[in-house]
Amino acid sequence: MSLELVHHVSTIYQFLLSKKIVDKKDPNLRFYFEDPEIQEGVKVMARNFGTAILEAYERVHLISMPAGSVFASSFTQLKNKYSKVETKLHFYTVSFILFVYFTEIDSVGHGSRSRGEWQMEGMTFAKIAERVSSVLEYWEKRLAGEPDFSQKWGINIEEVIENWDNKDLLKLDQERKVKSTRTQFGYIQTAMKMLEDDKLVKVVSDQNLSIVYPLDALYDRIEFMFLDHERYQLIKRLIQGEDGEYAEH
Amino acid sequence: MIQEEIWEGFGERMKMGIPMFLFGEGMNLGELQPYKYNILMAILIEVFLRELKDDERRTFEHLIEITQEIIDRFGLTAEPRNVERIVEGLLWSGKSELREPFSAPFFDPHTRGLKQYSFRYLKHDRESSNLSRNPNIVYKLSEEAQNIIFFTREAIEEFSIQIEQLYTLMLIKKGNFRSALNFMDVLLTKVKSLIQREREYRKDLQRNPKLLLNQDLKMQKDKEEEIRLQLEDEKQNFNKLNSNLFERTMNAREEDRIKISELEHKVRQAAKEHLTLVNEVYSNFAYELELRTKNISLLLKHKNVSFKEDIWEKHLLPDGISQPQVIDHLLSSFFSPVQDFMLPMEWIWQAQETRKDTGEEKQEVDEPIISSAYVRVVDWEEISDSWAPVFHELLDTSSASLTHVKLDGWSNLAVEMWMIFKNKPFTVPQHVPLNEKHEDQRVILMYHLFQKHNTLLDLQGKTIRTNIEKDLPDVWFGNGYISPLKLSILR
Numbered sequence: 001m002s003l004e005l006v007h008h009v010s011t012i013y014q015f016l017l018s019k020k021i022v023d024k025k026d027p028n029l030r031f032y033f034e035d036p037e038i039q040e041g042v043k044v045m046a047r048n049f050g051t052a053i054l055e056a057y058e059r060v061h062l063i064s065m066p067a068g069s070v071f072a073s074s075f076t077q078l079k080n081k082y083s084k085v086e087t088k089l090h091f092y093t094v095s096f097i098l099f100v101y102f103t104e105i106d107s108v109g110h111g112s113r114s115r116g117e118w119q120m121e122g123m124t125f126a127k128i129a130e131r132v133s134s135v136l137e138y139w140e141k142r143l144a145g146e147p148d149f150s151q152k153w154g155i156n157i158e159e160v161i162e163n164w165d166n167k168d169l170l171k172l173d174q175e176r177k178v179k180s181t182r183t184q185f186g187y188i189q190t191a192m193k194m195l196e197d198d199k200l201v202k203v204v205s206d207q208n209l210s211i212v213y214p215l216d217a218l219y220d221r222i223e224f225m226f227l228d229h230e231r232y233q234l235i236k237r238l239i240q241g242e243d244g245e246y247a248e249h
Numbered sequence: 250m251i252q253e254e255i256w257e258g259f260g261e262r263m264k265m266g267i268p269m270f271l272f273g274e275g276m277n278l279g280e281l282q283p284y285k286y287n288i289l290m291a292i293l294i295e296v297f298l299r300e301l302k303d304d305e306r307r308t309f310e311h312l313i314e315i316t317q318e319i320i321d322r323f324g325l326t327a328e329p330r331n332v333e334r335i336v337e338g339l340l341w342s343g344k345s346e347l348r349e350p351f352s353a354p355f356f357d358p359h360t361r362g363l364k365q366y367s368f369r370y371l372k373h374d375r376e377s378s379n380l381s382r383n384p385n386i387v388y389k390l391s392e393e394a395q396n397i398i399f400f401t402r403e404a405i406e407e408f409s410i411q412i413e414q415l416y417t418l419m420l421i422k423k424g425n426f427r428s429a430l431n432f433m434d435v436l437l438t439k440v441k442s443l444i445q446r447e448r449e450y451r452k453d454l455q456r457n458p459k460l461l462l463n464q465d466l467k468m469q470k471d472k473e474e475e476i477r478l479q480l481e482d483e484k485q486n487f488n489k490l491n492s493n494l495f496e497r498t499m500n501a502r503e504e505d506r507i508k509i510s511e512l513e514h515k516v517r518q519a520a521k522e523h524l525t526l527v528n529e530v531y532s533n534f535a536y537e538l539e540l541r542t543k544n545i546s547l548l549l550k551h552k553n554v555s556f557k558e559d560i561w562e563k564h565l566l567p568d569g570i571s572q573p574q575v576i577d578h579l580l581s582s583f584f585s586p587v588q589d590f591m592l593p594m595e596w597i598w599q600a601q602e603t604r605k606d607t608g609e610e611k612q613e614v615d616e617p618i619i620s621s622a623y624v625r626v627v628d629w630e631e632i633s634d635s636w637a638p639v640f641h642e643l644l645d646t647s648s649a650s651l652t653h654v655k656l657d658g659w660s661n662l663a664v665e666m667w668m669i670f671k672n673k674p675f676t677v678p679q680h681v682p683l684n685e686k687h688e689d690q691r692v693i694l695m696y697h698l699f700q701k702h703n704t705l706l707d708l709q710g711k712t713i714r715t716n717i718e719k720d721l722p723d724v725w726f727g728n729g730y731i732s733p734l735k736l737s738i739l740r
Contacts, residue, residue: 020585051586057455064586066577071586077701079577095576098583099561106557139569154572178658179634197703198584221583222556238575239564 009041016042016053016062021199021217023059032060056220063221074194089159090181096160097191100131105214106222115219122204122211125192129169129184136161185210256358263355264366268393269400271351272370276338278331284323289339290401291319293394296371300389301415305377308385312336312371340371340388370394392428399435410439410523411479414486421493426508433515440522447529454536461540473534480527487520587703628660633697635663639736640698640705643713648737651724666694667734671715677708711738 008031015028022029031038046053046062050069054061064073072080082091105118140161142149150158170185179193180186192212195201200218204211226232273285281288295315296307316335320327337345342352352367374389390398413436420429454460494513501509560579570576635658643649651667669690681696698705713736721733 017586017588049586052582054582062585063582064584066574066581069586071588073581073584073587075581075584077587092576095580098580099565102583103557103561106555135566138566149569152569152571154575155570157569194584200583225556225582226559235560235575235578236564238578239560239568239571 005037005041008035008038009045012038012042013045013049016046016060017051019062021059021061024055029060054221054224056217056224059217059220061217061220074197078190078194089156089163090187092155092157092160093164093181093187094191094194096135097128097132097188098195100135101128101191101195101212102222104128104131105218115214118214119216122213125185125188125210125212126169128188128212132164132184132188136164260355260357260359260364265396267353267355267366268351268368268370269397271353272397273338274351275342276334278334278338279328281320281325281327281331281335284320284325285335287323288316288319288335290397292316292335292339293370293390294398295319296388297390297395297398300374301419305387307374307377307388309336309340309388310385312339312388340369368393370397399431410436410443410483411486413439414483414490418486418490418493421490421497421512424497424505426505426512429512430508430515433512433519437515437519437522440519440526444522444526444529447526447533451529451533451536454533454540461537469537476530480523480530483523484520484527487516487523490516491520588706628662629693629697631660632663632666633694633701635659636666636694637698637702637705640708641702643736643738644705644707647739648735650718650736651731651734652718652721656724664731666690667715667731670713670736671717671732671734674712674714676712677710679709708738713738 012029012032016022024033032042033039043053047065049071050065050067051071052063052065054063064071064075069076078094079091082088101123104123105115139149139157143158143161164184164187167187168183170183178186179190181190189210192201192203192210195212195218196203200215200221202213202215204213226235273289276285278285292312292315296312299305299307313332313336316332317327320332341347342349350367350369352365354363355366356362357364369391370393371388372391374387377387377389413432417429417432417436420426420432491513494509494516498506498509565575639649639654642653656664675689675691677695678692681692681699695705695708715734715736718733718735724731724733
């Protein structure tokens with residue numbers, strides 16, 4: 001491998017690492033798109049650092065891989081913050097909020113609002129809280145009604161549900177933009193701040209009403225996430241209860 | 250104070266609005282009540298289209314028939330008496346025998362008084378009534394009723410350009426140039442929005458070629474043919490409009506000439522835009538063809554996996570999370586790697602251990618800190634959370650004023666950091682060492698800030714100075730006063 005190749009590959013990777021989301025037309029990516037060797041090299045480097053290149057329609061993203069990454073991310077920071085047994089439920093709660101949000105704005109499917117509508121109108125924290133509550137309620141009913149539903153869970157979902165139910169939606173005297181585990185809004189703020197830091201959403205506060213607007217980059221990630229067939233299969237196997245390749249850490 | 254401009258043209262505005270506000274007023278339709286506006290609107294449009302096509306079947310009896318058909322189409326049932334009520338209520342205000350027009354007061358800024366405005370929705374169409382063999386009165390839409398249709402037209406994309414062209418033609422023939430002008434404006438807007446639609450479709454296709462798969466091939470070809478014919482017709486109509494206008498110029502009155510030449514200008518404009526539309530439509534046809542023939546692989550290769558349908562609805566919602574790794578795998582790739590300091594590996598591990606050893610048992614993030622003379626346990630997280638917005642402002646605007654900060658919620662220690670900054674200027678080191686027992690607490694604060702806020706890394710190497718903002722009062726922070734301090738950096 002020539003020294004020049006190494007130079008280009010690492011320059012491009014460093015660039016992606018600092019910008020995270022880059023327009024495909026950016027001149028810094030010229031060699032990436034023009035030279036297949038360089039492109040392959042960047043992808044290999046990304047993999048070695050436990051990251052991946054995501055090519056969407058108009059942008060290129062650098063994202064983290066689930067295991068073995070040298071780098072932290074908003075997600076790993078969340079995980080580390082709530083890593084003890086007593087605090088894991090906070091991690092799960094924020095994770096569920098993210099799932100619910102992605103599901104809501106995923107514009108595929110009949111009767112769902114289009115991406116344009118979500119980007120114009122946004123979604124209030126209250127709406128997000130409502131959706132999360134309804135999902136947790138659904139699971140709660142099934143836990144009560146189906147004896148073996150509880151077996152399907154590898155995490156303490158009952159604790160998550162109980163914790164959420166016991167929290168106030170918000171505290172009137174609390175600044176809305178505060179991340180906390182005190183209120184439902186506090187959890188939502190944590191989740192949305194993660195997305196905002198990664199430039200995937202924009203959160204606007206207006207008269208104490210917090211509204212989340214999804215950005216194009218988020219749709220890039222939702223749509224392309226599973227385009228890699230291998231990864232999709234792996235996730236499916238994991239979900240269905242078979243052992244994953246990676247150990248939890 | 251109300252601005253005087255609101256009264257400009259106020260009378261005209263109200264005259265436009267009143268027919269809409271009174272639409273359907275006063276009718277009591279029993280079971281049909283909730284559907285009143287839908288039925289009335291449908292009747293109006295049907296009558297309008299019959300007018301355009303010179304269809305004289307617009308008598309009271311015909312209106313009843315129309316109404317009944319609409320009700321059937323909605324899947325509703327109605328007493329015959331209620332069907333009659335609808336038509337009567339559309340034609341006249343109050344008791345049907347009296348055949349009164351509708352009326353409401355409006356404010357006329359010229360006379361500064363309230364005047365009465367009267368109008369009807371459906372009027373006696375004298376021309377058609379004379380020509381018709383039917384002895385009964387034939388109705389047509391009043392200008393007010395036409396306005397209602399036109400106001401709501403913008404929402405309808407399927408309303409073809411053709412009808413608008415035909416109507417404009419009709420107006421020109423009748424010498425109603427003012428209305429024709431209004432019409433042309435809307436026509437122009439319509440053409441432009443259709444152009445926009447084609448362009449967005451093109452973008453959607455580029456993003457997701459699979460959209461083509463949804464369309465049946467034969468159906469699409471038929472549709473294409475239909476559209477080509479339609480576009481040709483529309484082109485012809487513009488020519489008709491032009492020639493009509495030309496004729497009219499000959500016999501026109503002085504005051505109409507200006508309107509006519511304005512009309513000619515607008516028709517030319519609209520025809521030009523229409524050509525653009527034709528180009529866009531045809532190039533989209535070509536692109537679709539290209540996709541189908543050359544890039545068939547694009548259409549077939551990837552099965553579009555949707556998070557919502559394939560992951561959430563199929564698996565997570567019904568089956569729950571079977572193991573914690575599922576969460577990792579699903580969420581981690583949504584986030585980008587965060588570039589930490591370039592620190593040797595052992596130092597990273599050391600940091601982890603150090604944190605675990607402090608033995609902080611924090612249940613909730615905002616539990617109060619037990620302050621004591623000997624600060625052994627400092628909640629740096631809480632302090633850095635409080636300080637983060639200050640530093641963001643500092644980075645964005647080169648200064649951060651204490652007076653901009655809401656100090657309730659800040660712990661005493663966090664507040665005290667302001668005074669520590671005041672002590673002497675602080676240069677943010679390029680590489681922040683991890684030793685939490687560093688003497689300068691500001692370094693520790695920066696270390697914690699950088700863990701969570703990568704954008705703040707831009708502060709590295711900058712020197713932060715702190716001054717007191719003169720002429721501003723002291724700031725109360727819940728436990729005492731603090732001088733109005735301001736941080737600043739030199740760019």
